[in-house]
Amino acid sequence: MAITDKWVTEKVATGRITIVKFAEHLWLLDARGVAYIPALDFLVVSDLHFEKGSYLRSYGNPLPSLDTRATLTRLRSVIEDYTPSKVISLGDSFHDKHSMSRMTQQDRALLFNLVNHVPNWDWVEGNHDPVLPEGVPGTALKQLTHDRLCFQHEPTTAYQGDSTTRKSLPTYQVIGHYHPKIKTKVSQRRYSGKCFVVGNNMLMMPAFGQFTGGLDANEQVLKDLISVSERACYLMCDDIIFKVSPTRE
């Protein structure tokens, strides 16, 4: 942990960070797209989608394949600020199983260096990366459970499985996968961007990867997971994070 009272106070005052309570913990939601839990010293990031640019290029799309560089550079600056004891990458970290073979030597070095400098780095698996590419440092996990908190890429819902597994439904889930976005209007101005969606029992992370799009928080599939009445959305726009007033969504 590297953050100080003064640093947090200033970041909150300038809208760079907002604080929420979830799973009996205080969470710092950072406008750069990560969540930090001070009590546990965990930093959570989701949907990095490394090498998505080069993946699309292989389908004839002449995109610049600089996305991994950009994602890593942003991630590094976040990690330098928090120096957490654990980083949890919540799935879809690698866009496809050949991501590592397309990554440039430089980016690869940047990534390994970053992972090796954090005491614990957990790669939670996602639908894009069910298997951690070979040679990547860090721990591969299906999901990570800490007390009543469960970190996993996709949610477990009560409707899945039989009555025996239903009992084991985790109390609090932190998930990625959906790339939530939201639009709002404040004093005649429109704002839109990626967002965190926080409910009573579920916290949905925004996608961090440079070339990631999003799904509107008002799509039915998202509303089914966290109902509108219990949720709060935290919109990130122009380096600022703020809570979207439910009446303005």
Add this chain to the structure above:
Amino acid sequence: MSAKRPSLLPVFRQWFSDKGWQLRGYQQKMLAQKDKHNAILLIAPTGAGKTLSGFLPSLTELYQHDHSGMHTLYISPLKALTQDIHRNLLQPIEDMALPISAETRTGDTPSHKRQRQRKKPPHILLTTPESLMLMLSYADADRIFGKLKRVIIDEAHSLYTNKRGDFLALALARLNILSPTLQRIGLSATVAYPETLAAWLAGTKDTAHIIKVKAGEKPKVQLLKSKARMPFGGFMARYAIDDIYTAICEAKTTLVFVNTRAQSELLFQMLWEANTHSLPIALYHGSLSKEQRRKTETMMANGMLRAVVCTSALELGIDWGDVDKVIQVGAPKGVSRLLQRIGRANHRLDEPSEALLIPANRFEALECQAAITAIKKGQLDGEAPQPGALDIIPQFILNCLCSTSSTPDSLYKEILNATPYQGLERSDFDKLWQFTLDGGSALNAYERYQRLKIDDDGRYSPANRRVIQRHRQNIGTIVEAGRLKVKRIHRGNQGKIIGEVEESFAQQLTPTDTFYFSGEILKFEAIRDMQLHARPAKAKEPKIPSYAGGQMPLSTFLAEGVRELLAQPRRWRTLPAQVKDWLRLQQAFSQLPSPEKVLVEQFPFRQTNYTLFYTFDGRKANQTLGMLLTRRMEKMGVKPLSFSVTDYGLSISAVNPITAEQLTQLFQPDILGDELEDWMLQASMLKRAFRQVAVVSGLTEQRYHASQKTMKQVTFSTDLIYDTLRAHDPDHILLAVARADAERELLDVRRLANLLIRYVGQATLVNLEKVSPMAIPIVLNVRSEQIKGAGAQSVIEQASLYEEAQTMLDEVRALLATQSTP
């Protein structure tokens, strides 16, 4: 004398006399000179029968000599126009039983017909620039176009100063490679600079021979002097609805032009409410379905309609026969455009066309009057042509390679033959080539993937079929917002597609919202399978469709006219009394803008402070000024929120008001200093330019839209690509192209510099308690540019303040304190 004069072939002479027509002087010239020039530009006012003149040489040639394959290609900027011209062309062919086949080919042409046209091309093919480019991408393009003798470009004036004109110039250059003896004929309405158009038409090796037809009678244009009260602001002209209806009743057939699609819907609705005689009045705009438009076109051609409310979709060339009056509702926006619209009435040269101008507010009355004065003096506005847009080059390169393999050297030479690209530097071409090849990023060293492959002779071709398909689906320069089809439901899920709306408009609707579309009020139900489902409803106050379609660029020329009019009160007598009153009110309440000074008004409006700069220097200069002023205001702590521009001025909204001293510091030439670069790169305007460039150059594709919603997770905004390139590959060619594009379309730094130098110390600040009479239409202008920065942040800060925040911050601090003490 008469021996040398090309006499018309007997069969044609007979046809002309059957019609009661005579061969006109310029039609004769056209026939006489057809073999003497590689390019001919015919400039004639509307109604002169110039389209027929364009076809006459080909019709006679095809009658005299057998020709197998395509002989003449006709290119029109509008799909609808090809239909219309096709109808008019079939008439003489059928009447004279000429052995000539003529067909149309557009995006609407069914695929079996396309296949047939490809196998057995008609003698005359009528098409659009985009369809032509697509055909040029076929492997057998040389066979299709190899025997082509002539290409006719209709309405050339509407193309040569814009991107589509650049696009067409490249396609023409390609055609010339396939058929080197090809002759080009351009047909144009009267333009401000005929020589530039002639140069564009002919390509770089030549210039076109100009045949000019003397203008006919000057049109009779009147400004409406209504008894009803004319509003200060607003754009709907509701006040004049009875006057418009009376004018329609008095005429046989009227075209009512408006400036946007939304306006056309609303005006149509209001006219039907006033339609006590149940006159057949129809609606026509580009968002309506093809079937609907065809129906209106046919009814009009058969004389079944008394009036059509329409947008610029009906502006070009379509011959409606008996239109005897044109009504322009709203500001005319430009003299040439207005003349084009007026020319729709009375397609005969010897009688003046009649037109009535209906200003929607009092400011627009000034613009109407300035336009009338310009028409009387025979002045035209025209944009100067600019160097060709670079984002089309990668598209063109790929298009050529889809047809046949080639080398960068020969493609570069080909491109230089297109007039807009005669100054293209080899180094720029090479970067664009590299982009086409592999995306052009500096960091692609590790990648195996390339879009082009090279064969043993050093010739390049597309790497695979996917590249070709993807390219063909995305040909063109018009980047449109995502669109949804509108389905009008009558029962269950049954219904008919009646048109399209922009995706962004559809997204802001919630179930039970109502809106005008296709002349009725519809109630929104849901978006299903990329269709907007809606049911007819009986609501009174619908949401008006605010789809961006049909927004019109304004001409800078008229702004100058309005400034002069304001400065000469003795010319006001031609204005309606209400407008004079309004000017006097402005004089009393604030000041009138004068030619020697820049008037700056400041007043509170909608909870913010508005500053209005009356520059009269055109929207591009105002746009640039807006960007620079807001940046400086931000440094001063004025916290600007947004700005919007018109041709007349610039309005900035901010959290704080400015002082007279601040104004002096603001209005200085030094704001054009070093910071300009930096400012530009951050402007959202540049991101917008990049969005277009990304699509046109093939970086991303717009057809993604049409697939399912979940695609949103797959696609992502081009803003992200822009940010990535700026941070990690700032020399990327597309950034430079986007910058050039923004300068071409949106900015006018030179004009702004002149303005700033001219007006140093000449800005007058007038503080007002509320919005001035003259400012009303300007502040009501909806399209504004939002500013990132202090103003925006202060609003966010207000919005994000919530009670628990402070308590939780205290808790975090307490937590940090316990953890840092070991």
